[in-house]
Amino acid sequence: MEADVIWVVVAGALVLFMTPGLALFYGGLTQTKSAVNMMMMSFAAMGLVAITWTLWGDAMSFGTSIGGLFGNPADNFAAMASFEGAGDELVWVGFGGTFAIITTALISGAIADRAKFSAWMIFVPIWLTLVYAPLAHWVWGDGGLLVEGGLIGDAVGEAVDFAGGLVVHMCAGLAALALVLVIGPRSNFAPTKPHNVPFVLLGASILWFGWFGFNLGEAGSTDEISLNWLNTMLAPAAALTAWLLTEWARGKKPSPVGAASGIVAGLVAITPAVAHVQPLGAIVLGAVSGTICCFAVDFKYGKYDDTLDVVGLHFVAGLWGTVAIGLFGYEDIYGEGRTGLLIGGGLELLVAQIVAVVVTLVFAFGATYLIGMAIHKTIGFRVEDTVEVTGIDSAAHQTEAYVIASPETVSR
Numbered sequence: 001m002e003a004d005v006i007w008v009v010v011a012g013a014l015v016l017f018m019t020p021g022l023a024l025f026y027g028g029l030t031q032t033k034s035a036v037n038m039m040m041m042s043f044a045a046m047g048l049v050a051i052t053w054t055l056w057g058d059a060m061s062f063g064t065s066i067g068g069l070f071g072n073p074a075d076n077f078a079a080m081a082s083f084e085g086a087g088d089e090l091v092w093v094g095f096g097g098t099f100a101i102i103t104t105a106l107i108s109g110a111i112a113d114r115a116k117f118s119a120w121m122i123f124v125p126i127w128l129t130l131v132y133a134p135l136a137h138w139v140w141g142d143g144g145l146l147v148e149g150g151l152i153g154d155a156v157g158e159a160v161d162f163a164g165g166l167v168v169h170m171c172a173g174l175a176a177l178a179l180v181l182v183i184g185p186r187s188n189f190a191p192t193k194p195h196n197v198p199f200v201l202l203g204a205s206i207l208w209f210g211w212f213g214f215n216l217g218e219a220g221s222t223d224e225i226s227l228n229w230l231n232t233m234l235a236p237a238a239a240l241t242a243w244l245l246t247e248w249a250r251g252k253k254p255s256p257v258g259a260a261s262g263i264v265a266g267l268v269a270i271t272p273a274v275a276h277v278q279p280l281g282a283i284v285l286g287a288v289s290g291t292i293c294c295f296a297v298d299f300k301y302g303k304y305d306d307t308l309d310v311v312g313l314h315f316v317a318g319l320w321g322t323v324a325i326g327l328f329g330y331e332d333i334y335g336e337g338r339t340g341l342l343i344g345g346g347l348e349l350l351v352a353q354i355v356a357v358v359v360t361l362v363f364a365f366g367a368t369y370l371i372g373m374a375i376h377k378t379i380g381f382r383v384e385d386t387v388e389v390t391g392i393d394s395a396a397h398q399t400e401a402y403v404i405a406s407p408e409t410v411s412r
Helices: 003-029 032-062 088-111 117-140 151-156 165-183 197-216 222-249 256-270 279-296 310-328 348-378 385-390 392-397 407-411
Strands: none
Touching: 003 032, 003 088, 003 197, 003 256, 032 088, 032 117, 032 392, 088 117, 088 165, 088 197, 088 310, 117 165, 117 348, 117 392, 151 348, 165 256, 165 310, 165 348, 197 222, 197 256, 222 256, 222 279, 256 279, 256 310, 279 310, 310 348, 385 392
16 A cells, blocks of 8 residues: 555544544533533534445545536445445545544534434435535535636636635534524523533644644645644644733633634634645734634624534634635645735635635525525424423433432442
C-alpha cells in the first residue's frame, strides 16, 4: 500500500475520532438531564451516516454527474458487493464518510433538550441523501454546479473550499437554523451554564486533534501537509486568544467555555482556506473568527433557540473563512488557482466565493427546512412538554448521565 493511501487511512481515523469529541463537547455544554441524549445523537449519526454514505451517499457526491446536481447513486454498488476495486477507491469512500458523519452530528447541538430521538434517526439518512450529498457534489464532485465545468462554476469561476467551509460548516449551521425554526425554542429558553466544563474542554481538545486529519487528509504532498499542519495550529490558537480578549473587553471574565468555543471557531474558519493562506494569514483569519463568533453566539437570544451555538460558530465562522479566501487567499503550493482581492488578484475569486455562499445558504437552509417540517408534521420532531421538563435521558434511553451509588445499589 502506498504511503499516501496509508496517510488517508490515518487521517480518516482522526476525523472519525472527532465525533466522540463532539459528543463530549456537546454533552458537557447541555443540561445534566439530557446529556446522554445529546451524546447519543452523535453516536447515532456515526452508525446511520456510515451505512447511508457507503451505499449511495459517496456515489451521489463523487459519482458520474447527473446534470451537475448529484452523482449517480448506483456507481459504487459493484465495488460494495465484491472485492473488485477494494483498494484506493474504498479508502476514499471511508474517508469521505467520516466528513459526512461529523457534519450531520454537528446539527444536533442546535436542537438539544427538546428533539425526539426517533425523529433524529429518521432525519439523518434523509438529510444526508437530499442535502449533504448534492452540495458535496456541487462543490467537490466532477461536473458539479460550482466547479469548473459546472453551470455556475463556468459562469463566475470555481469556488474554493479545501476541506469544508461550505459543505461541512455552513451547511451544518444552516441546517441547524432551519431545524431550530421548525421545532421552536425550549420552554425555558434562557442562558444556561454547562453541566460539565471538563467535558467541554476535553471535547474541544479532541476536536482540535482530529482536525489535523480533517485538514491534512487530502493534501497532495509533504509541502502542502506542512502548510496545512501549521495553519491548523495557528488559526484556532489565534481565535482562542481573540475570544478571551473579547470577553475581557466586554466586561466579562475569560471563560473555559469561551476558550473551547474559540478553538472551534478558529478551526472552522481555517477549514476552507487551510491550503490557500500563508501562516500570518491564518493568524488573522483565526483572530477575526474568534472575535466575531464571540458576539455571534449571543445574537440568538430573543430570536431563535440555537441551544449549543451551532449557527453562531459553524455558520458564521464557515462563512467568514470561505469569503476570506476571496480577500487574501493565495494560489496553492503548486501555483494553481487564483489570488484574493487584497493580494492583487482582483474580484474574480471573491465573486466566486460569494456566489457559492449564496447558493449554499439558499439550498442548505431551504431543503433542510422542508425535510424538518415534513417530519414535524407527521411523527413530530419535538418531545412532549413533560419530557422536556424532566429530561430526555430517562424517557428516550432509560438511563441517566450520573448515577450516585447508594448502599442498596452497591449491595446488588
